[in-house]
Amino acid sequence: MLFDAYDPGDFFDELFLGPGQPRPEAELLIKRVNAMSLVELQQRQRAVQNTLFKLGVTFNVYSDNEGTERIFPFDVIPRVVPGHEWEWLEKGLKQRIQALNCFIHDVYNDQKILKDGVIPRHVVESAPGFLKPCMGLNPPNGIWCHITGTDLVRDKDGKWYVLEDNMRCPSGVSYVLENRRVMKNTFPHLFSAMEIAAVDDYASQLLETLLSLVPEPLIDPRVAVLTPGMYNSAYFEHSFLAQQIGAELVEGRDLVVSDGYLKMRTTKGLERVDVVYRRIDDDFIDPQAFRPDSLLGVPGLMEVYREGRVAIANALGTGVADDKLVYAYVPAMVRYYLDEDQIIPNVPTYLCEDPSQQAHVLDNIDQLVVKATNASGGYGMLVGPHASNEERQDFCDRIRTNPRGYIAQPTLCLSRVPTLIGDGFEGCHVDLRPYILYGQDIYVNPGGLTRVALKRGSLVVNSSQGGGSKDTWVVKSINPDAMVQS
Amino acid sequence: MLSRVADSIYWLNRYVERAENVARFVDVNLNLLLDAPPGMEQQWKPLVITTGDQDMFKQRYGEATAENILRFLTFDREYPNSIISCLRSARENARSVREVISSEMWEQVNTFYLTVNEAADVGLLSELHNFFPEVKMASHLFAGVMDATMSHNEGWHFGRLGRLLERADKTARILDVKYYILLPSVTDVGSPLDDLQWIALLKSASAYEMYRKRQYRITPKGVTEFLTLNREFPRSIQFCLLEAEQSLHQISGTPAGTWRTESDRALGRLRSELDFLTIDEITQQGLHEFLDRLQVRLNQVSEKIFADFFTLESV
Incomplete structure (x- = not known):
């Protein structure tokens, strides 16, 4: 068997x-x-x-x-x-x-x-x-x-x-x-x-x-899924979900702010979009409000959003x-x-910005998992027990220079x-x-x-x-x- | 619908149809050669000439041998109109509009691509006799799946428009191959060999049986007329234009026989000219010249469609 x-x-x-x-x-x-x-x-x-x-x-x-x-x-x-x-x-x-x-x-x-x-x-x-x-x-x-x-x-x-x-x-x-x-x-x-x-x-x-x-009460509201495009790692999911819910799948270049509303470019001219399910990070969504170098977002979108339109x-x-x-x-x-x-507990977390907790982290780095506070997807982290000495040393230095940027948890x-x-x-x-x-x-x-x-x-x-x-x-x-x- | 999406569905269909037709006109040549008497010079160069991409071919391969040309037209990933490249582009377009087309369409074009990709990795030219029929069938399957699983909405009409314009253009090119092959041996016209060549040509457009039902005897004039002016056979140029025009009017909302957009006007005009054209008039101006002009006109229609519906300029 x-x-x-x-x-x-x-x-x-x-x-x-x-x-x-x-x-x-x-x-x-x-x-x-x-x-x-x-x-x-x-x-x-x-x-x-x-x-x-x-x-x-x-x-x-x-x-x-x-x-x-x-x-x-x-x-x-x-x-x-x-x-x-x-x-x-x-x-x-x-x-x-x-x-x-x-x-x-x-x-x-x-x-x-x-x-x-x-x-x-x-x-x-x-x-x-x-x-x-x-x-x-x-x-x-x-x-x-x-x-x-x-x-x-x-x-x-x-x-x-x-x-x-x-x-x-x-x-x-x-x-x-x-x-x-x-x-x-x-x-x-x-x-x-x-x-x-x-x-x-x-x-x-x-x-x-x-x-x-x-x-606002609309008879035929328009929902759109906003994707960075087909070269994004999760593009399959974006199109899959748009298909499953019957929404338009749009990219930043399909959208434009006009007359105070968000609109998309169609074969019959501009049409209004009422709800955006965005699959783009916040800071890329409107180059005027956030990152000016973003090509993925829609200039002026934040203003329309703030107005509740x-x-x-x-x-x-x-x-x-x-x-x-x-x-x-x-x-x-x-x-x-x-x-x-709290019903489901957090993993106990050491805050490196606190001096005494930081000292504990540095002393026990070979037993802890250290994570950058602003990273995800398995990037920017150290699994202490599996890391080499150099890697641990590198993270210790990083923690000392930027304590706000790191937390640690037991492995x-x-x-x-x-x-x-x-x-x-x-x-x-x-x-x-x-x-x-x-x-x-x-x-x-x-x-x-x-x-x-x-x-x-x-x-x-x-x-x-x-x-x-x-x-x-x-x-x-x-x-x-x-x-x-x- | 979104302009970008309409554009992608249109090109998805054009590329699938293009791959099918490259298979068709390479296949007609393979078939012709099989029937050619020993010692007769192999005619491969015309294939490259009819694609209009002979410069690129020369640059990449130099000599126009059968092997080079077959490789160029089927498995060359750098040549944008090879079968493999067409499928890759079709798939990219499908991938960018997966939520608009049906899952079945996506699965078919994805499987189609994977099959061709596998064949290209193996790269066996000796297997092409089996490969081309497979490509044709997969393309039909795609069109059938699209017909049966996607709502016949605006997007579907854009797709059909793309497919039919591509098919009209390629039927013209398939006919043109015959012109090039006949050129060096005008004396063969009417000989048994010539008959075989016309039959091969009809078969490569899947038109042999339907032609026989209509006018029995194989004559150059009859074949040309059938593939250009026939209003019932789905690969004849005029049939393609009639159907394409229907889709275009569905999209633009203009009644048949009138026009509002430039695309309506360009396509309507071309179609109505063919309505009143006779085969004798075509022969008078020369088949090759006629086909050449027709291709230019078809390109103009495509450009107008692009300008009317797909350009994303801010309003």
């Missing part, structure tokens, strides 16, 4: 309690895979990869000329999340998004949280994602972060943590939808047997979220919440705005899922990025993108760093009374 040789080892394994002992929720899956031959499973894996390639489910690699598209490696063994655990996560994510939204609205308006001294003023004002031109903005219904992809991880003991909030334009949801599509062909019988929660609702929910932003999702300025120093204050925000305790031993590599299974570290929509209500798509580090022992799961993905199955709990993390 295929899983006979698999040893989950001294890790938290998402499918196994111990060697040959599947978790109750994963039992049917393991039984099904065990009934297959290795060749059969490998064939299915190849078939899935082929399908994804033919569908063009690819991402672009920068600085690579011919054949710029790669398929995001996909593994057929899914990750399983039991229903009761998912309910708890869903609650925690809703709470977090709500608090973060309050925070963003507050810092761009009354700044109560700063005045009350809950978060030091300089922390917010020194964050590169904090945009002065956004002061006083009041987006429709006071909602700023309409679309979020929060990164969750589990440590060795199975405890969940929020690793990162992605409030600007998180990507990856297209893989969730397309991975599911191919998995249904790979394990058709398991879907009904295991009562796996469907993910296909996402497109409708996204459309409703965007339509809830229409600035066009809605933008996510709102401009949300990047302030992506700052990793601001992240450290999320528990305080939850308490301040919601008067609740979590991420949970693992068996993954088909070569002729057998290996436990590979994973994280989880669920997608959350905030329109009239908050909606969490069940499951999310499980990213897997395919390099042996690696803890970095980002697609740009050699990661792959797995389907995530939220299944009916076998034992609903099972303990939930407290």
Whole structure:
């Protein structure tokens, strides 16, 4: 049987309690895979990869000329999340998004949280994602972060943590939808047997979220997805989502501000755009308001936005919440705005700008993960235990010169899922990025993108760093009374 | 719809059609050569001449051998009108409008590209006899998928417009190949060899059977008339113009027989001239000269469409 040789080892394994002992929720899956031959499973894996390639489910690699598209490696063994655990996560994510939204609205308006001294003023004002031109903005219904992809991880003991909030334009949801599509062909019988929660609702929910932003009652509002263009690494996703919700996919050069409105150039002249789902970072969106060298944005868009004549999702300025120093204050925000305790905890975070914490970081750099506060995608980080002496020294210097620019966290031993590599299974570290929509209500798509580090022992799961993905199955709990993390 | 999107759908279709037609007119030559008596000089150069890209060919390859020309027209990634380059451009255009076309269309053009790309990597010229029919079929499949899965909306009409204008132009070129091949041997006109050549030509336009149904005997005049003026055969030039004009009027909203945009006027005028042209008049002015002028006029129509619908100048 295929899983006979698999040893989950001294890790938290998402499918196994111990060697040959599947978790109750994963039992049917393991039984099904065990009934297959290795060749059969490998064939299915190849078939899935082929399908994804033919569908063009690819991402672009920068600085690579011919054949710029790669398929995001996909593994057929899914990750399983039991229903009761998912309910708890869903609650925690809703709470977090709500608090973060309050925070963003507050810092761009009354700044109560700063005045009350809950978060030091300089922390917010020194964050590169904090945009002065956004002061006083009041987006429709006071909602700023309409679309979020929060990164969750589990440590060795199975405890969940929020690793990162992605409030600007998180990507990856297209893989969730397309991975599911191919998995249904790979394990058709398991879907009904295991009562796996469907993910296909996402497109409708996204459309409703965007339509809830229409600035004035319009009979036929126009929604557009703004992309940097087909050479962007996430272009597949931009066009996929535009297609799924029936929106126009536009580039900056298709748009123009005219008569105080945002308009697009069509074969019949200029036509109004009412809601923009932007997949461009804040500072590129309007060269007049932000980076003057941006060719991707639309001159004058910020003014139209400020006037409330066009809605933008996510709102401009949300990047302030992506700052990793601001992240450290999320528990305080939850308490301040919601008067609740945080449900899903943060990873404990050392602030290098605090002298005593900095000293601790410098002394223990070989055990910590150091992250640039303004970077994402696995760039600008040091995994202490895996780094060379020079690399550690380099980061120590960087921390000393720019303490505001770095935070450190203990190296979590991420949970693992068996993954088909070569002729057998290996436990590979994973994280989880669920997608959350905030329109009239908050909606969490069940499951999310499980990213897997395919390099042996690696803890970095980002697609740009050699990661792959797995389907995530939220299944009916076998034992609903099972303990939930407290 | 967005001008950029309309432009991309138009070119997506033109490039797929172009790839198909390059396959067609290389195929006609391969077929002609198979039937040629031993010792007869191989006529490959005319293929390059009809593309209008002989300078580039000379620069890249020098000698006009069969192998060089086949490679140039099928697998040369640097030559923008080779089959592989057409497919790459078609796919790039499709990729930039994936959300407007149907998924099935995208999958077909993507698969088409991957197939041709694989063939180009292998680069076996001896396999071309199988390769060209595959290219033709994949192009038909694309057109059929587009017809059956995409709403017949403005974008679809732009696509059809692009395909038909390209096809009209290429049918003219396929006929022109025959002109070049016949040139050195005018005395062959009417001989059995000549008959075979005209049959090969008809077959390469998938027109042989339909032609037979209409007028039995293969005559140069009959074939030329069929491929230029016939109003029912889907690869004849006049058929293409009639259908293209319908799409153009759907786009511009102008009633047939009238014009509002310059494109309406240029295409309508060309189509109505062919309405009243006879095959004798074509022969009088010379087939080659006629086809040449026709191609110039078709280019003018394309330029007007570009100016009327695709230019992104600020208003």
